[in-house]
Amino acid sequence: MRRTLGLATILALSAGCGEQRAELWDAPASGENVAVHALRGSAAVVDVVGERVIFATPESTDSLAFAQVPIEHGHATSAATRDGERLVVLSRGDVPRRRADDQGPSLSVIDSRTSPPKTSRYELADPLSGLELDPTSEYAVVYPSKSDASFVQNPNELVLVKMNEPPSEDNPVPATIRSFGGRPEGFTFTPELSLPGGKRRLLVVRTDRDVALIDLDAPGKPEITVKLTTGAVAPKPASIAVTDGELDDENDARLAVRMEQDHNVILLDLLPTPGDKVQTSPHSFLPVPNIVDVGGTPADIAFGQTDGGLRLLAAVPSKSALVLVEPSTGVTTEIALGAPFEKISIVTEIVGETANGSDVALLWSTSSPVIAFVALGATVGTPYKSVERLQLEQPVASVLDVPAPNSDLKLLAAADGRSFVVLNLIARTASPLLSSTYGTQAMASRDGERLWMFSEQSSSLALVNLANLHPQNLELNYPVGRTFDLERKDGGHALLALHTAGTMGISLFDAQKPSLDESTEYLGILLGDYQ
Amino acid sequence: MKRATKLQTALLALAFSSIATGAMAQPKPAAPAAPSLPAGDAPAATPPAPAAPSPSPSPPAAPSSPDASDGPVPEESRGPVRAFEVGPARTAPARKVAPARAAPPDSATEYSVPEEPSGAAGMAGEEPAAEAPVEPPARPHNQYFALGLGFRAGVVSNAGYDPYSEDNTLPAATLFGTFTPFSTRPASLHLAFEWDFGGASATARGLPSSLGMHRLALGLEGRYAPISRISFFARAMPAAIRVSGTIDDTALGNKLETASWTWGVDFTGGAAARIGAVGDRDRPKVSFWLALDMGYRFAGSTKMRFRPGDLTEDDQTRSFGEIPLADLDLSGFISRLSGSISF
Numbered sequence: 001m002r003r004t005l006g007l008a009t010i011l012a013l014s015a016g017c018g019e020q021r022a023e024l025w026d027a028p029a030s031g032e033n034v035a036v037h038a039l040r041g042s043a044a045v046v047d048v049v050g051e052r053v054i055f056a057t058p059e060s061t062d063s064l065a066f067a068q069v070p071i072e073h074g075h076a077t078s079a080a081t082r083d084g085e086r087l088v089v090l091s092r093g094d095v096p097r098r099r100a101d102d103q104g105p106s107l108s109v110i111d112s113r114t115s116p117p118k119t120s121r122y123e124l125a126d127p128l129s130g131l132e133l134d135p136t137s138e139y140a141v142v143y144p145s146k147s148d149a150s151f152v153q154n155p156n157e158l159v160l161v162k163m164n165e166p167p168s169e170d171n172p173v174p175a176t177i178r179s180f181g182g183r184p185e186g187f188t189f190t191p192e193l194s195l196p197g198g199k200r201r202l203l204v205v206r207t208d209r210d211v212a213l214i215d216l217d218a219p220g221k222p223e224i225t226v227k228l229t230t231g232a233v234a235p236k237p238a239s240i241a242v243t244d245g246e247l248d249d250e251n252d253a254r255l256a257v258r259m260e261q262d263h264n265v266i267l268l269d270l271l272p273t274p275g276d277k278v279q280t281s282p283h284s285f286l287p288v289p290n291i292v293d294v295g296g297t298p299a300d301i302a303f304g305q306t307d308g309g310l311r312l313l314a315a316v317p318s319k320s321a322l323v324l325v326e327p328s329t330g331v332t333t334e335i336a337l338g339a340p341f342e343k344i345s346i347v348t349e350i351v352g353e354t355a356n357g358s359d360v361a362l363l364w365s366t367s368s369p370v371i372a373f374v375a376l377g378a379t380v381g382t383p384y385k386s387v388e389r390l391q392l393e394q395p396v397a398s399v400l401d402v403p404a405p406n407s408d409l410k411l412l413a414a415a416d417g418r419s420f421v422v423l424n425l426i427a428r429t430a431s432p433l434l435s436s437t438y439g440t441q442a443m444a445s446r447d448g449e450r451l452w453m454f455s456e457q458s459s460s461l462a463l464v465n466l467a468n469l470h471p472q473n474l475e476l477n478y479p480v481g482r483t484f485d486l487e488r489k490d491g492g493h494a495l496l497a498l499h500t501a502g503t504m505g506i507s508l509f510d511a512q513k514p515s516l517d518e519s520t521e522y523l524g525i526l527l528g529d530y531q
Numbered sequence: 532m533k534r535a536t537k538l539q540t541a542l543l544a545l546a547f548s549s550i551a552t553g554a555m556a557q558p559k560p561a562a563p564a565a566p567s568l569p570a571g572d573a574p575a576a577t578p579p580a581p582a583a584p585s586p587s588p589s590p591p592a593a594p595s596s597p598d599a600s601d602g603p604v605p606e607e608s609r610g611p612v613r614a615f616e617v618g619p620a621r622t623a624p625a626r627k628v629a630p631a632r633a634a635p636p637d638s639a640t641e642y643s644v645p646e647e648p649s650g651a652a653g654m655a656g657e658e659p660a661a662e663a664p665v666e667p668p669a670r671p672h673n674q675y676f677a678l679g680l681g682f683r684a685g686v687v688s689n690a691g692y693d694p695y696s697e698d699n700t701l702p703a704a705t706l707f708g709t710f711t712p713f714s715t716r717p718a719s720l721h722l723a724f725e726w727d728f729g730g731a732s733a734t735a736r737g738l739p740s741s742l743g744m745h746r747l748a749l750g751l752e753g754r755y756a757p758i759s760r761i762s763f764f765a766r767a768m769p770a771a772i773r774v775s776g777t778i779d780d781t782a783l784g785n786k787l788e789t790a791s792w793t794w795g796v797d798f799t800g801g802a803a804a805r806i807g808a809v810g811d812r813d814r815p816k817v818s819f820w821l822a823l824d825m826g827y828r829f830a831g832s833t834k835m836r837f838r839p840g841d842l843t844e845d846d847q848t849r850s851f852g853e854i855p856l857a858d859l860d861l862s863g864f865i866s867r868l869s870g871s872i873s874f
Contacts, residue, residue: 021693021733028737049736064852477849478783502782503736508852522852524780524787524837527694527735529857 024050029503029526036482039112040084043484043496048075058486058494061510062520066530069110069117073103076129081137086111088140092127109163122167132187138164143184155183160219173219180227182207188240194250196272197284209234221282235259243303254327256312258301263293267327292330294323299342304359306376315341339368350408351425364396390430394419403448406466411442431469445485454480461497463514476507485511503527674873677709681869683727691859695742696731703729723752735778743775765800774833788840793833799826820871830861
């Protein structure tokens, strides 16, 4: 009896001590393990430790609905598609895979339009960490990033995933670019181009020394690699500009490659495959390079339309000039700007084309407190009709686009995060907005009617009505790390202010009439179980 | 902190276990001593020889009592038997007690009255009318109540328990009691109540978290006592369970809280050993017991919806939504080590 009692007691006490709880609860909540993305109707919080995505969806002015979707092991990175409807999560899986049920690498595409969100899983062959999404949300490219460290790795191996098609033997498509010693560093998805052999889209891959073209309509075909130099020193491609040329001319699509620390810009004319290579080349077009010296290291390039035809625009700060390159001949023309400008944006769609049908370019600088509007409607020989400069208080560090119907506005932010300017592209006015807190960030609503300004250093939140630029300040209870202006299920708009401290919180407002009285706070977001 | 609680729990259990084993060892040397007690030491426990001349319908029960082989007679089992035996003696002529004192010390024999109406009286050869009236025998003491305190360990395998504990153990203190409406032996039925109060603490994603549990139960206990020192019992205890949780989000400066009620039914069975008594050893007024029982708890799933609870006056105007954690189900294996007192 004595032994029985003792044994029974020990058994009773120890029975509950053997099993350990889920590892999730032992991992501290930390911003490093959380990624946040804005979707059209919900805020997506990727809880890396919890291996799940939490969707916070506003249902009404005072109610949030939460849902969660599990993700695969070994989160590498995640991104939202530009249309705001899907979340793409890249996972490395269990590395190394020791058991049959260990997960392999995969790409998960989570469609937030369905309830509950639906996940499409694309298996990958290797655990990679680089992810690039197509602006049209059609493709995703998975590639090895510099942080990937497999025993043996091919840095030029890419995986192309067609996100609009279900997983199959032909999807994803592996591709390896031929490189002359480089590795992928940047990707440009072109719009549909009129190319010899038909309209198609290209994926332009920048390595640290060459450029590769992948036909997205036939990704199984070998890529076209353009070696940018034959010399010992390989220039590094920095950015790509694309033009389709004339509307119905399939032989004038071009790419332009800007090089780092190099005066040359390389134009690639996408021409029909020469007759002597038709039998050997799988492609109906081939790039023909044309090197143009623009007189200084260009900081940015773009294609623009003048009344004299298509030109490549190169902002050359060292010359305080905008250099226009005639792409077919390589002839250059300078437009003196009077100040160094580093960024070019074609704003014709916003401000309207000039009387002669040419484009308007907006230039700004990160070093000089000035912006310029350049109307390209000049005749050849006098290639500038007007350069309109606007003096600012501080140089521009970043530019925020505003969606329609206020797309004629742009928010220019200074580097200190305190000075902002609302630039009216049509009226050519610059209205200042000043913040009392360093590091203030701004976000434009998807309906283009509001700006939200906030700072992680402050509990303040400001709504700026873009119709009259009137700021409405709100004092919240916690600092705001991110804001989401989302479409509510009842048709209105909600503002979610995300508090990133601790286990995270969300303050919910009516975006059109934000009021503390009618706000609702949700605290402990990362603790929740939303199944 | 959770580990410390677990260690304390184990030590406590082992201490109880030691007490139990020590207590269990005591009765053996005491048992042989019982028959040698002088009658005068325990007048209530050693009643005068039954005087009822008429055969009692109950005498056969006494010899057949399991206590006959164990020495002491179970005090509770004697209660009703004695009441039945002694009752008629009050109206019967008084008898000398001497023969009774000369009776064998075996208490079971003391209650073997069938022979007495003819044998004992005849052998004494004395006139009953000439004897002095004898004090009516003391009414045996029936124990109707019991109160106890103990330690209960539950095993909660439900994932909803994870935020509040690093393992699956739910320790609790337990206060319980029984009431015996009808005293029968060796099997009896009792009304029982239990109040468990316990909980656990841990960290939930780096934040201090805790769970509190109060359980109020009212049910039935069936008991079987084959001998006076040991009883076996089984309980069915429907209960109301109040569960409360807190998570202290120090970064946001809020303590998130929740509280809710759910139902539960415990089915347990176990054994109790008498480890001591006050008063006569065979018919003590107070008995001390050590018990161990085990079983299974069925409990309803309860929502754990958290929201700030430590609000200041200024915060009263704020509106909070609830964050649901996984539903909590406290069902699982349970055990209890307890000490109790019956009277």
